[in-house]
Amino acid sequence: MSPKIALHDPVFHAYFWIVLISLAVGGATLGFLRVVLKKDTALMFRTYWSWLAIAGLGLVFVFAGRITTIAGVTLLAIYAFKEFSRASGLYRDWWMTGAVYVGIVTVGIASLVSNPRGEEPGNGWYGLFVAMPALEIALILLIPILRNRTRGELQRISLAIVGFVCIGWMFGHLGFLANAINAYGFVCYIIFATALCDVAAFTFGKIFGRHPLRSEISPNKTWEGALGAFGVAMILPWLLRFSFPFFGAWQLILTGLIVGIGGQLGDLSISVIKRDIGTKDMAATIPGHGGILDRIDSLIYAAPLFMLMVEYYYPLR
Amino acid sequence: MNKWRYRSLRDLERTPLDRLREFPREPDMLVCGLRSIVALIIRGLLRIYNRFEIVGHENLRTNRSLVIIANHCSHLDTLCLLAALPLRKLHRAFPTAASDYFFQSVARLWIAAVIVNALPFGRQMRIRQSLSLCQQLLASPGTILIIFPEGTRSITGELRAFKSGIGALVAGRDVAVVPCLIDGSFRAWPKGKRLPRPRKVRLIVDAPRNYRERGRDKKDICAIAAELREAVNELRQRDGRN
Numbered sequence: 001m002s003p004k005i006a007l008h009d010p011v012f013h014a015y016f017w018i019v020l021i022s023l024a025v026g027g028a029t030l031g032f033l034r035v036v037l038k039k040d041t042a043l044m045f046r047t048y049w050s051w052l053a054i055a056g057l058g059l060v061f062v063f064a065g066r067i068t069t070i071a072g073v074t075l076l077a078i079y080a081f082k083e084f085s086r087a088s089g090l091y092r093d094w095w096m097t098g099a100v101y102v103g104i105v106t107v108g109i110a111s112l113v114s115n116p117r118g119e120e121p122g123n124g125w126y127g128l129f130v131a132m133p134a135l136e137i138a139l140i141l142l143i144p145i146l147r148n149r150t151r152g153e154l155q156r157i158s159l160a161i162v163g164f165v166c167i168g169w170m171f172g173h174l175g176f177l178a179n180a181i182n183a184y185g186f187v188c189y190i191i192f193a194t195a196l197c198d199v200a201a202f203t204f205g206k207i208f209g210r211h212p213l214r215s216e217i218s219p220n221k222t223w224e225g226a227l228g229a230f231g232v233a234m235i236l237p238w239l240l241r242f243s244f245p246f247f248g249a250w251q252l253i254l255t256g257l258i259v260g261i262g263g264q265l266g267d268l269s270i271s272v273i274k275r276d277i278g279t280k281d282m283a284a285t286i287p288g289h290g291g292i293l294d295r296i297d298s299l300i301y302a303a304p305l306f307m308l309m310v311e312y313y314y315p316l317r
Numbered sequence: 318m319n320k321w322r323y324r325s326l327r328d329l330e331r332t333p334l335d336r337l338r339e340f341p342r343e344p345d346m347l348v349c350g351l352r353s354i355v356a357l358i359i360r361g362l363l364r365i366y367n368r369f370e371i372v373g374h375e376n377l378r379t380n381r382s383l384v385i386i387a388n389h390c391s392h393l394d395t396l397c398l399l400a401a402l403p404l405r406k407l408h409r410a411f412p413t414a415a416s417d418y419f420f421q422s423v424a425r426l427w428i429a430a431v432i433v434n435a436l437p438f439g440r441q442m443r444i445r446q447s448l449s450l451c452q453q454l455l456a457s458p459g460t461i462l463i464i465f466p467e468g469t470r471s472i473t474g475e476l477r478a479f480k481s482g483i484g485a486l487v488a489g490r491d492v493a494v495v496p497c498l499i500d501g502s503f504r505a506w507p508k509g510k511r512l513p514r515p516r517k518v519r520l521i522v523d524a525p526r527n528y529r530e531r532g533r534d535k536k537d538i539c540a541i542a543a544e545l546r547e548a549v550n551e552l553r554q555r556d557g558r559n
Contacts, residue, residue, distance in 0.1 A: 082347070089324035094346050101346075155321050277323045284332045 001066040001183045011243055012063070015188040018240075019055050022196070026051070047288030054195075054286070054295070062187060066123065066178045067112065069187060073175035074108030080293040081167045083283040087274070090159040095143050100160050103136035104168035111175040122317030124179035129172075136164050166269070166300050167293065173304040180316050185243035190306050193236050193259045194298040197229040201264065204228025218271040226264055233260030246314065254309050262301030270297035337430040338420060340437055340450070348431050349408050355432050356407055360400045366515050367393070367505055371401050373522035376495055382460045383525070384487060384494045388476050388549055389465035391502035393513060395433060397520050398463050398497065411436040411454065412463035413447075440468060448486055455492050466542060474503035476553075479546040484528075484538035493525035496545055498552035521552050 006012045030048055033039045061072040081100055085091040110128040120126055140160045144153040177186045205225025213221040234256035241247070247255070270293060274282060281290030289295050310316055326343050328336050336342070363369035377383070385398055395412045402410055414435035419425050429435040436454070438447045454460045464486075466479035487494050498521045506513035526548070531537050 086326045087323070087329055089322075089326070091326060091346070092324065097346055152319070277325060279325060279329060281330075284330055284335075287332070 001062075001069065001178055003064055006063045006065070006184070009184050011182075011184040011188065014242060015184070015192065016059060019059060019192065022192075023052060023055055026199070043288065050286045050288045051195075058191060062184070066183065069178040069183075070108055070111045070175040073111075073172060073178075074104060076292060076296060077104045077107070077168050077171050079285070080171070080282075080291070080296055081163050083285070083291040083293045084163050084167060084273070085159070087277050087279050087282050088159050088163075090156060090163065093156050095147070096140065096156050096160045099139050099143060100136070100164045100168060103132065103139065103164045104172070106136075107132050107168055107172040108175060111172065111179065120317070121315070122179055122181075124176055124317065126176075129176055132169055133165055136168070137161055140164070162273075170300050170304045171296055173307045174299055177303070177307055180310070182244060182246075186306070186310065189237075189240060189243040189255075190259070190299070190302060193233060193240075193255075194263045194302050196236065197233050197259060197263045198267070198298055200232040201225040201229035214268060214271075217268055217275055221264075221268070221271075229264060230260040233257075233263065251309070251313055255306065258305045258309060259302050262305050263298035266298045266300035266302065269300065270294065334423065334426075337426050338437070341454070342430065342434075344408065352432060352434060353404055353407060356399065356404065359396050363393075363396065363400055363518065367501070367513070367518040369397065369400065370517075370519045371522065372519065373524075374401065376522040376524055377401060379493065379525070380459055382455045382458055382462075382492055384455070384462045384464060384483075384492055385497055386464050386466050386483060386494060386545055386549070387497040387499055388471070389467050389469070390471040390474050390508070391499075391506040391513075392470075393502040393506045393518060394465065394499045395463065397499050397502065397518060399433070401520055401522065402461060406459070406461060408434065409459050410434065410461035410463065413438040413451070413465070415440045415469070416447075417441065436462070444482060448482055451486055452490070455486075455490070466545065470508045471503070472508050474507070476546065476550055479542040481535075481538050481542045483545060484541035485533070487528045488531045488538050488541055489529065489533045491527065491529045493527060494545065495525045496523045496548040496552065497521065498523075498549055498556065500553070500556060519556075521556055523548060523552055 026048060030041050030044055034041045034045075061068050078101060081104060082091070082097075085097050085100070091097055107129065110125045110132060112123070113125055114120065114123050115125045115127060140157055144150065144157065174187065174190065177183065177190065180186050201221070202225065204227070205220070205222045208224035208228070209222035211223040212219065213223050213226050234253070236259070237244075237247070237252040237255040241252070244251075244255075270282075274280070282293040283291030285291050286295060307316070328339055328343055331339065342348075360369075377385075387394060387398060395414075399407065399410060399412065412433055412435050414420070414429050414433065414437060416437035416439050419429040419435055420437045429437075436447075436450070451462055451464075455462065464483060466483040467477040468480045469477075471477050499518065500521065501516055501518040504514070505516040505518050528541055531541060
C-alpha cells in the first residue's frame with residue numbers, strides 16, 4: 001500500500017466511487033425525507049455530516065499507505081480506549097491507563113515492523129502481534145505488585161485487560177490487515193461493510209422495527225433491524241466480489257456471517273459495558289454518533305474474525 | 318466481596334471542545350504529558366533564544382499555595398513565570414487568562430487549556446465568579462496562581478495601575494503573594510508582533526508577602542493593590558541600580 005499504488009489500484013478506485021455514491025445516495029434519501037415527506041431529519045443530518053467526515057478521513061488514511069493506515073488504527077484505538085477508561089473511571093489510574101497505552105502502541109509497532117529474524121513473509125510481525133494479550137496482561141498484573149496495593153485492584157486489572165484486548169488488540173487486527181497482499185480489498189471491504197450494516201440495522205429498525213432484540217442491553221435495537229443488516233451483510237460479499245476475487249463461495253458466506261453477526265455482536269458487547277456503567281454514549285466526540293468507540297464497536301468482532309478466516313484459507317501476506 | 322463501582326469522569330457528555338473550555342479541568346494523562354514536554358522545550362528555547370535568567374529562585378520554593386503577580390507586557394511573561402516553576406508543580410499552576418481573548422478562537426483555546434493550563438478569567442463580566450474560583454483553588458495546598466494585576470499587556474512597557482481584584486483576592490487570607498518583575502519581555506515580544514525577538518529576558522522574584530491581618534473593606538483592598546504595584550516597581554529600580 002502506498003499513494004503511488006493506490007492511484008492505479010482498481011480496487012481502491014472502486015471503493016472510492018462506492019463510498020462517494022453511497023454517501024450521495026444517503027444524502028439524497030435524507031433530503032427526500034426532509035423536503036418531500038416533511039419529516040424531522042435534523043438529528044439524522046447531524047449523523048450524516050459526521051459520516052462525510054469519517055469517510056473522507058478514512059479514504060485519506062488508506063490512500064496514504066500502509067504506515068498511515070496502521071498509525072490511524074492505533075490512534076483510533078488509543079482514543080477509543082481513552083473513552084472507555086474515562087467512562088469506567090479507570091482513567092483516574094494513570095499507571096493502568098499508561099500500561100494499556102503502551103500495549104496499544106506495541107500492537108501498532110508489531111503491525112508495522114517485520115519479524116527481526118526474517119522468518120515471516122512481508123511486513124508485520126505476526127508472532128509478536130498474536131502474543132500481545134499475554135505480554136500485556138503480564139504487564140498489567142505487574143502494576144499492583146509494584147505498587148504493593150490490593151484494594152480495588154481486581155476491578156482495575158479487569159477493566160484494563162478488557163480495554164486492551166477488545167479495543168487495542170481485537171480492533172488492532174484492522175491495522176494488521178494493511179500488511180496483506182490484497183490489503184485494499186480487505187481493509188476497504190471490512191470497514192465499508194460494517195459501516196453499511198450499521199446503517200442498514202438503523203434503517204430497517206426504523207421502518208419495520210417491532211420486536212426488541214435485547215431489551216435489557218440496547219432498547220433501540222430490534223430483531224427486524226438485525227435481520228435486515230444480516231441480509232445486507234450476506235449479499236454484500238457477492239456484490240463486492242472484486243475486492244477478493246480468489247474467494248470461493250464458502251469464504252464469501254463466512255465473510256457475510258462474520259460481518260452480519262460479528263458486527264452486531266460487537267455493537268451489543270459495547271452496549272453491555274455502557275449499560276452497566278450507566279452512560280448512553282461513551283463520549284461526545286463525533287456529533288450524532290457518540291464516541292469513537294461507539295463508531296468502531298462493530299469492528300471489534302469483525303476485524304479479528306475476518307483476518308483469522310483469511311489467514312486460515314490463504315497466505316495473508 | 319466488594320461491589321464494583323464505576324466512577325465515570327464528570328465531563329463525559331461534553332464534546333472535546335467544550336471540555337477545553339471547562340474549568341477546573343479533569344486531569345488528563347495525555348494532556349499532562351504533552352504539557353510537560355512542551356514546557357521543557359519552551360524552557361530550553363527561552364534559555365537559548367532569550368538568554369533567560371531567574372533571580373531569587375528560592376522565593377518560589379514552597380509547598381503552600383502561592384499567588385504570583387508580575388508586570389505584563391508580552392505573552393512571554395506567562396511562559397517565563399511557568400519556566401521558573403518546578404516541572405512537577407506545572408499541572409497545579411494556573412495562569413489567569415482573559416476569557417474574552419484566550420477562550421474564544423479554537424487555536425488560542427487549545428493553547429490556553431492544554432499548553433498553559435490557563436484559568437479563564439472574566440475581565441468585563443463575571444469578575445466576582447472568577448475571583449471566587451481563584452479563592453477555591455487557593456484553598457487546596459500546592460496551587461499556584463499566576464496573575465497579571467494590570468489586567469492586560471502594557472503597550473508602552475510601563476507599569477500600569479493594578480486592578481483592585483488582586484487586593485480582594487489576598488486581603489485577610491493566609492496566602493503567600495510573590496511579586497515578580499519580568500525585565501526585557503517588552504523588547505523581546507511586544508504586543509502586536511507575530512514572533513519574539515532574541516532579546517535578553519530576566520525574571521526577578523521578590524520575597525513572599527502575606528496580607529492575613531488586613532481588613533477586607535474597599536480602602537484596604539485598594540491599598541494592597543497599590544502596595545503590590547509599588548513592590549514590583551521597586552524591583553525594577555533595585556534592578557536598575559545593580
